[in-house]
Amino acid sequence: MAIVRQERRARLPRIGVVNVNTGADRTWQTLASTVDGIANNLAPFLRSQAVEKGTNAAKAVKKQNLIEFDKDGKPKAFALPPDFGLVSQEAYKAVIERRFEESMTEELQLKSSEMVNEGISSSEYNKRFGDYLKAMDKAADGRFGEFIANTGGAIFRETQLTLELKEQEAALKLAKKRSEENIFFAQRLLSKSVAMANTPESVSEIFNMADALSTAIEEDFALRGDKIEFVKNQDKLAFSKAAAITNLLSASTKGLPESERLRIEAAFTNPSLIPTIKDPTIRQRVKFIRQFSEGLKLDELATSFKNNSDALDEIETAEGNEYFDLIEPDINNFIAGFDVSRNPLDLDNLISGLTNYEDQAPPEAKSKINQVATNAIGDAFVEAFTNLESVQNLSSTELENLKNQISIVVNLQQKTDVDGQEDPQVLIDELNKLRPYAGVLATTRKLINFADEKAQKNALDKLMAFVNPKAETQKLIEDQDKKKLDAEEAAQKAKALEAWNTFISLYEEAEESEKPEEMRRLYFEYIGQKNDDDIPLIAFLEGTELKNFQKLRAVNSKKIKKVTDKNKEAANKKALETATTGEKEAIRLLQEKLRNPNNSLAEAASYRNQIKSIIKTATSKHTQDYLDSQSSKADSEYNKFVKKDTASQDQGKVNEVVDIVQNIRSLQETDQLTEQDTNKAIADVTSILSSVSTGLDKKSERDYHTEILNDFALSIIQPLMNTLQEKTDGRGVSPVLLDRAVSIANNKNKSEFDEFVKDLDKDSALYLISKGLFESTKITTAKSEIRTQTGRLLDYNKEQFALFEEEIEIQNALDAVDRLRSFATDSQLRTYEDEVYTGLAGLPKGTVIDYNNSALFVKPSGQLTELGLKIFEDMDKGIRVPNLVASLSLAAQTGAEDGSFLFSLFAKGLTQQPDGVNNNLWVQQGQNQLPPEAVARFSSALILYDIGGTSSPDEALKEIIGADQAAGEGGVKAFLKLRLGEDIEDWIADNYPEADFQSSQVLLNASIALGRNISNGSELQTILKGFINATYGYDNKVLGSIVNPMTGFFETGTLTGSGGKPLVKGARSKYAGKKTQDAMDAAASQLIFENISDLERQRRFTTDGFTSTEIAGRTLTGIYLTPLPPFVDKFLFGEGGVGGSVVDEFGQRYFHDIDFKYRESTQQSGVYYIMLPTVGGGGYEKLQTPEGVPVLIDIFEYEDKPTAHPNLLFYTRDFSRALSLDPNGGKFMQFKGLAGLTDEDRVLNTDLVDTAPRGSVPLLRAEQALMFMRFPEMLANPINRDIFKTLVDEKVIRPQDVDFFLPYLERFN
Secondary structure, eight states: OOOOOOOOOOOOOOSSOOOOOOSHHHHHHHHHHHHHHHHHHHHHHHHHHHHHHHHHHHHHSOHHHHHOBOTTSSBGGGSOOTTOOHHHHHHHHHHHHHHHHHHHHHHHHHHHHHHHHTTOOHHHHHHHHHHHHHHHHHHSOHHHHHHHHHHHHHHHHHHHHHHHHHHHHHHHHHHHHHHHHHHHHHHHHHHHHHHTOOSHHHHHHHHHHHHHHHHHHHHHHHHHOOHHHHHHHHHHHHHHHHHHHHHHHHHHTTTSOHHHHHHHHHHTTOGGGGGGOSOHHHHHHHHHHHHHHTTSSHHHHHHHHHHHHHHHHHHHHHHHHHHHHHHHHHHHHHHHTOOTTTOTTHHHHHHHHHHHHHHHSOHHHHHHHHHHHHHHHHHHHHHHHHTOGGGTTOOHHHHHHHHHHHHHHHHHHHHHOOTTSOOOHHHHHHHHTTTTSTTHHHHHHHHHHHSOHHHHHHHHHHHHHHHOHHHHHHHHHHHHHHHHHHHHHHHHHHHHHHHHHHHHHHHHHHHHTTOHHHHHHHHHHHHTOBOTTSOBGGGGOOHHHHHHHHHHHHHHHHHHHHHHHHHHHHHHHHHHHHHHHHHHHHHHHHHHHHHOTTOOHHHHHHHHHHHHHHHHTOOTTSOHHHHHHHHHHHHHHHHHHHTTHHHHHHHHHHHHHHHHHHHHHHHHHTTOOOHHHHHHHHHHHHHHHHTSTTOOOHHHHHHHHHHHHHHHHHHHHHHHHHHHHHHHTTOOOOHHHHHHHHHHHHHTOHHHHHHHHTTSOTTSHHHHHHHHHHHHTTOOSSHHHHHHHHHHHHHHHHHHHHHHHHHHHHHHHHHHHHHHGGGSOHHHHHHHIIIIIHHHTTOOTTOOOOTTOGGGTBOTTSOBOHHHHHHHHHHHHTOOOHHHHHHHHHHHHHOOOTTOTHHHHHHHHHTBOGGGOOBOGGGSSSSSOOOHHHHHHHHHHHHHHHTTSSSSHHHHHHHHHHHHHHTOTTHHHHHHHHHHSSOHHHHHHHHOTTOOHHHHHHHHHHHHHHOTTOSSHHHHHHHHHHHHHHHEEEOSSBOSOEEETTTTTTTTSSSOTTTTOOEEETOGGGTOOHHHHHHHHHHHHHHHHHHSOHHHHHHHOEETTEEHHHHHHHHHHSOOOOOOOHHHHHHHHOOEEEEEEEEOTTSOEEEEEEOOEEEEOSSSTTEEEEEEEOGGGSSEEEOBOTTSOBOEEEGGGGSSOSOOOTTHHHHHHHHHHHHHHOTTTTTTOSOSOOTTOOTTTOOOOTTHHHHSOGGGHHHHHHHHHHHHHHOGGGGGSHHHHHHHHHHHHTTSSOGGGSGGGHHHHHHHO
16 A cells, blocks of 8 residues: 655744734634544544445455456456545455455366366366466466466466376276287187187197287286286187197097097096007197196096087088078079979979989988978979869868878878889779879879878878868967977976986085085075976976985985084094194193203293193093103203202393383383383383392493483484474475574573574474474483484484485476576586486486487387487477587597487587577577587588488598598698688688578588588689589578578579579479469468468458458458558568468458568478568568467479379378488488479389388388379389389388279279
């Protein structure tokens, strides 16, 4: 609250004026005095009213106004009511301040909980809650924003950590579950395959599957650590292998004699029979079964071998069913081809044809074909019969008689038919009875001559159904009912038989094991079993089983009693034997103890009395001589100790003292030891030691007293040590403050103590320890020992506090590096390297990282390790760690190892691009700058390698170092100065005056790498001109290092020339012509339109005088925004430029004047970042998607070429990754750039992969895959098609991307 200063006025008396007293002054003074009195009396009341008014108003403010902010960034609730005085305002502010903090904290917590309850991931929570805090912080100002940032940050960190821990737990749980499921399904697949194994090839395949499953089981054990499950899975795997060989053995021995198969079956469990097996192959397979099963479940395997023959029979039956399924349609078509209603003579042809089908079928299919034939013959016979004119008008009685006659003929023929003999006369007579009915005799003749008995019976049954359908239906019903009853009864009998077999097996097992209670339980459970109709199952027993049950029922009780009595007798006998043995063993042990010469008299007496007691109550199994001898032996040994009684008594007193000391120790360990206990123990020790026969031993007394006093001192200080550990989490407190607490305690100054602790939290470690130390000074016992323990407490605290300070120092160093980057101190950078890099490398702290070792930074797959990613990330931030710079410096002096990762690290730092700006990390300000000589040597080596001067970067560096050394003092630079007549830096500045700093450095390094043998400056200019032509190009849209902005303006002899475009590194003219560049510019305009904010799009894109936002706004709302003034527009969105046009999704064209640029990616040639003018027009920044991802554009995408693969971007990125990780820097690539390639050029080199170093093979394969993605018509060449197949086989081209190429392959094949 601001201080209100009162205006003080000094009044002087009038000079030379007569004072006339009218009495008015007195009146007014009286009135003023009265008013002052009223004011003084009312002041407390009015103040209370004002406070209440402000407080109530603050409490009445809605929560929403506490968490919403006005245009000044303050909560809306902080606006003071206009009618409030100073007191009300202060009360209002106090309450509203508190309510703001409470409401805002609650709002932040609710928002965090709301996001968490949506089930989002930690990364999603990080983004969303972070965006929410940024929005809140942006709306709030000053201390309100600070409060939101601090409180929200604390909530964020706690919730983020909780989510990450839950995700880690869930990921581990999911991995374990997936592993368990994989094992389960793999075992199921293996089991199914085992069941089908019947050839050596199939068994071999199963063993391959088992090897894969074994690996999966081991990986599952490594993940879950369940040893029991691991052993179970291994046992299942072993059994599967043995089962596969068992199935093969069973299939291969099907034709052997039964005796030989029984011998093989028995050999499974009895290895002594293996040598008796005749066939050596079978003998070896049985050995394999025993070996692979590891002795497990051999009886099951033997049963499987035995039953598998039946299974093979079932397989043959299944094959027969398959034959029937195959031939059934033909049979049905054959049957459908006959119409006996029109031509009854076809009946014999039908029967003959069906018989032929049956004869040709395998045995397993004959029965099914016969069933079809039987039904078809019956149907055909009835159809032929019913269509005869002679039976059309017969009555039902006549039809019944005719049917009966046909039945007589059929039955008689079946009884009298003999192959090769004529029909008997009796059959002929019965047949003649059918002659009056035209056609019936011939039809019946066909049935009995050609059809089998089953078909004849079926025909008669169907004829009966035709003649008397009601009787036939009733017969069917009765037959069905009888079958149902028979089936139910059979099921009950089967169930009863199964129950009896189970019961009697368990009952006999219990009887054999002499378990009477189990026999009783099983019996009563069995007789109590009933079916669903509540009928006892024993009612369905029959035959032998029923007789056996009746016998058992008669003798069951006797059997149980017999087993019970037998068990009791055996138990009593065993108990007596056990007791006797135990008594002997006890006597023996006691005699041994009694013989111990170190026993006291009391111990000896105790042992002797125990022996006497055992002898007195010993069992009858002992002989009396044995008992007497043991008693005498005990007496003899005891008498020896009586003679040593005095010494024994002395030892007993010493033992008593030891017990006192141990009791003190116990009290100390349980926090129950008091000063009174201590003093009494000291007195008791002295008293007892004084009573020994040899007198008091002062040394022993002093030693025992010291132990007691030390324990008492420990009981005072140990709780303080525990408090220090618990209250500070082992970090300790300030040693200075703790020393001060000890000093105050030693002075015993109560007032000084009170002053020291008055501001301390009563539950803090310092307060509790200070109080404990002060209280300890009141103790008169063990003062010296307490001081010693206090010293140990102080030493421990110093150690812990020093460790805590070290942790803080480390954290401060990490924070400093994160904040200051390479401007942090050398010590902080070294700490950062040791804590972060060494930890990610999995090395002990203090280990110096070998930056030559690629394995630390790159995985075998080619991806960066966590350490590699972190170093690259830090280099992007501008962080240089000491040992990395030292490694580069050393390598620049002595050379690098083959395949060293130092070159990748140096190249990364050389092209660091924070905020779209190309910087050289190694020469930036701050700690640990790389010496200029080292920068020059590494840069020169990379240039020499890039132009193909050496086969690897390390060879190029060695050559540069060697050239420097050979040139003598000053190295190559001194040599160049001699040839040029001036320093190389000055020569470059004179000859390339417009080159920027970076290009000057590039030309300097190129001169060192390429100009080591020049004679004069003209030669060097020629060399550099070739270098520039290979590296730079003309382009005014590309940001990069520039040699000369005007180079080429007059080179062609005309005013046009390069059009004034700068000669810049990364120019698009190196890859494509103007048409392609224009197409790329149009695409970039479209990308800018799609990715910039609505506000920027409104200001920059216009059509017919209106911006894109205005058009959309007017369409939807009829309202549009007024354009900003030009100077504001320029400040917010940068300078205007060449511009361009785009078309939106509705076909509307927009125009813009954005002077956008490009910067080439350091990872891949021809791929560019789109750069937009920064706010205020002071520079450029990368165009990013709304998600914050930089937008890249590839110039090769805009060339006239065949349709590229839709997944081209994936392979472009894969190629970029392989190129960035290639140890040879892309030297062995077939295509250094893709511009200007003709169809003839696009033939891949088949030998390149075989001749290039192994480390470059991933890059070469990625390059080949990228070529196919860009130019699928390359498949027209047969050489390319062979390489394409290799890329598909090696999974370089993904399986899901192959379908795209099928039309090309079909066209060119």
